[in-house]
Amino acid sequence: xxxxxxxxxxxxxxxxxxxxxxxxxxxCTVFGAVAQILIKVGMSPSHFVPTLLGLVANVPLxxxxxxxxxxxxxxxxALREGELSMLYPIIALTYVWxxxxxxxxxxxxxxxxxxxxxxxxxxxxxxxxxxGRK
Amino acid sequence: xxxxLVRSMLMVFFASxxxxxxxxxxxxxxxxxTKSVLSFVNSRLILGVALYLGSSVIxxxxxxxxxxxxxxxxxxLGYIWTLLWSKLFFNEALNRYKFAGLGLILxxxxxxxxxSGG
Numbered sequence: 001x002x003x004x005x006x007x008x009x010x011x012x013x014x015x016x017x018x019x020x021x022x023x024x025x026x027x028c029t030v031f032g033a034v035a036q037i038l039i040k041v042g043m044s045p046s047h048f049v050p051t052l053l054g055l056v057a058n059v060p061l062x063x064x065x066x067x068x069x070x071x072x073x074x075x076x077x078a079l080r081e082g083e084l085s086m087l088y089p090i091i092a093l094t095y096v097w098x099x100x101x102x103x104x105x106x107x108x109x110x111x112x113x114x115x116x117x118x119x120x121x122x123x124x125x126x127x128x129x130x131x132g133r134k
Numbered sequence: 135x136x137x138x139l140v141r142s143m144l145m146v147f148f149a150s151x152x153x154x155x156x157x158x159x160x161x162x163x164x165x166x167x168t169k170s171v172l173s174f175v176n177s178r179l180i181l182g183v184a185l186y187l188g189s190s191v192i193x194x195x196x197x198x199x200x201x202x203x204x205x206x207x208x209x210x211l212g213y214i215w216t217l218l219w220s221k222l223f224f225n226e227a228l229n230r231y232k233f234a235g236l237g238l239i240l241x242x243x244x245x246x247x248x249x250s251g252g
Contacts, residue, residue: 121239
């Protein structure tokens with residue numbers, strides 16, 4: 001906790017803190033994607049039982065929201081020192097992981113639009129990351 | 135354009151604005167964090183999370199009422215608002231890398247939306 005809480009003093013430290021926050025968010029988009037997949041599984045007819053007991057026993061749904069919580073905490077920690085204009089667009093990496101995880105785990109059929117889309121997002125995030133170093 | 139589509143478009147538009155303010159309040163709350171874990175319980179962070187949750191509910195309702203190929207590009211509006219607010223409220227420097235990166239991300243999100251069934 002205290003490692004993340006240090007307040008930067010010099011411009012060089014501020015720059016390295018910004019870089020660190022960019023990496024935190026980029027890495028944590030995996031949590032956001034896992035959350036979406038788990039919630040999708042939890043809401044599917046085979047898991048979703050619309051009774052109180054059924055909801056409480058819905059492990060994928062709860063796990064999904066827990067991952068969302070984890071992602072939000074990471075995002076907030078990153079936002080302490082990082083720029084909103086840099087970190088917010090990076091969340092789009094979630095689409096990349098969701099698409100890949102859906103291919104792999106949910107056996108969704110890949111298609112050209114999705115593939116082009118995720119490549120474009122990755123290139124966009126890379127270009128954005130360059131801007132953060134200036 | 136059917137009335138249902140217009141309603142859906144308005145809802146998605148509204149959701150994108152609400153969500154972008156969620157991001158602004160998360161940033162405001164994050165700037166108030168101290169070394170104490172308890173500092174996570176602050177009004178700005180709570181409002182930020184509430185706006186996010188609210189916007190995702192409005193999105194979900196709005197996206198049911200029309201083709202994703204029309205509504206998905208509107209989801210991307212949230213990125214544009216957030217860029218605007220980060221300049222306006224936090225005076226963050228915008229440069230051509232940020233604009234180009236965001237442009238590519240918007241195209242990518244649009245393509246993924248298109249591929250997810252229009």
